[in-house]
Amino acid sequence: MPLKPLFEVNTSLCIKCGACAATCPVKIVEFSKGEVPKPVVWAKKVCINCGHCVAVCPKGALSLATMPADACRQIDANITPSWGAVSQLLRSRRSIRVYQDRQVEKSEIEKLIHTARYSPTGHNSQSVSWTVVYERSRVEKLKSLTVDWMRKAYADGAPISKTLGLKGVLMGIDAGNDLILRGAPHIIITHASKDDRMAPSSAIITLAYFELAAKTLGLGTCWAGFMDIAASFYPPIREAMELPEGHASCSSMMLGYPKYQYHRIPTRKAPDINWR
Numbered sequence: 001m002p003l004k005p006l007f008e009v010n011t012s013l014c015i016k017c018g019a020c021a022a023t024c025p026v027k028i029v030e031f032s033k034g035e036v037p038k039p040v041v042w043a044k045k046v047c048i049n050c051g052h053c054v055a056v057c058p059k060g061a062l063s064l065a066t067m068p069a070d071a072c073r074q075i076d077a078n079i080t081p082s083w084g085a086v087s088q089l090l091r092s093r094r095s096i097r098v099y100q101d102r103q104v105e106k107s108e109i110e111k112l113i114h115t116a117r118y119s120p121t122g123h124n125s126q127s128v129s130w131t132v133v134y135e136r137s138r139v140e141k142l143k144s145l146t147v148d149w150m151r152k153a154y155a156d157g158a159p160i161s162k163t164l165g166l167k168g169v170l171m172g173i174d175a176g177n178d179l180i181l182r183g184a185p186h187i188i189i190t191h192a193s194k195d196d197r198m199a200p201s202s203a204i205i206t207l208a209y210f211e212l213a214a215k216t217l218g219l220g221t222c223w224a225g226f227m228d229i230a231a232s233f234y235p236p237i238r239e240a241m242e243l244p245e246g247h248a249s250c251s252s253m254m255l256g257y258p259k260y261q262y263h264r265i266p267t268r269k270a271p272d273i274n275w276r
């Protein structure tokens with residue numbers, strides 16, 4: 001049986017506009033004015049399966065073998081949020097540090113992950129994996145291991161201890177405050193193969209998507225920076241994360257229902273913009 005080409009073009013729909021060729025990031029769509037586009041000979045070897053050729057076609061004429069046009073949902077212009085709505089969403093997102101004593105439905109978390117995974121990933125690798133630390137006892141374990149590492153780093157006089165202000169953090173913890181995971185019911189950990197050099201950046205972006213999307217569902221989030229730093233130094237935390245073999249954690253986030261609502265947007269420094 002002949003192998004399927006990388007993509008097929010429905011010639012009765014194609015308007016020969018060349019948008020598929022122009023937007024292909026790896027330039028594997030051959031197009032000449034007035035002709036139907038076709039894949040270059042080496043196309044299959046270098047295609048990153050980003051789907052731009054399918055998504056940009058105004059007529060739904062192009063289908064990748066891996067991604068038929070019909071499998072790609074049409075963009076509904078009627079629900080594109082306005083600048084005002086986006087600006088308010090981004091500015092009103094807050095790091096939530098006080099949570100209700102209430103679990104988030106697993107289906108809600110899955111819904112968020114299914115949307116956050118549309119974030120850009122280096123080379124369209126989509127290689128970021130998710131571990132949802134759902135059970136409170138496991139969240140507590142991660143918190144207490146982080147505190148163990150903090151005490152050790154402080155006692156050893158490790159340079160990071162000063163950078164993180166561990167003396168004060170430990171005083172707060174000893175006074176009964178959860179300054180590590182803030183009483184959040186769940187922790188989301190992103191991770192990827194240790195060898196994947198682009199994964200840490202991709203993971204941060206995908207978690208940033210996650211937290212904005214979470215806000216629209218009435219959920220609160222906060223980056224778990226202390227735990228992530230501790231994990232990079234302290235193997236017991238990495239072991240407690242129980243990540244798949246060969247994976248390293250990237251970034252983590254607390255998740256839960258906020259106890260308090262915010263009513264104003266705090267001011268921020270003016271941006272440092274340099275024009276050249």
Ligand SMILES: Cc1cc2nc3c(=O)[nH]c(=O)nc-3n(C[C@H](O)[C@H](O)[C@H](O)COP(=O)(O)O)c2cc1C
Pocket residue numbers: 093094095096097179180182222223224225226227
């Ligand atoms: C990489 C990173 C790590 C963070 N780690 C923590 C953390 O461990 N604990 C915490 O309470 N907040 C953490 N934060 C939240 C910041 O303190 C917060 O973003 C900042 O104070 C601004 O507040 P806002 O997010 O409400 O705008 C972290 C934020 C980032 C981006």
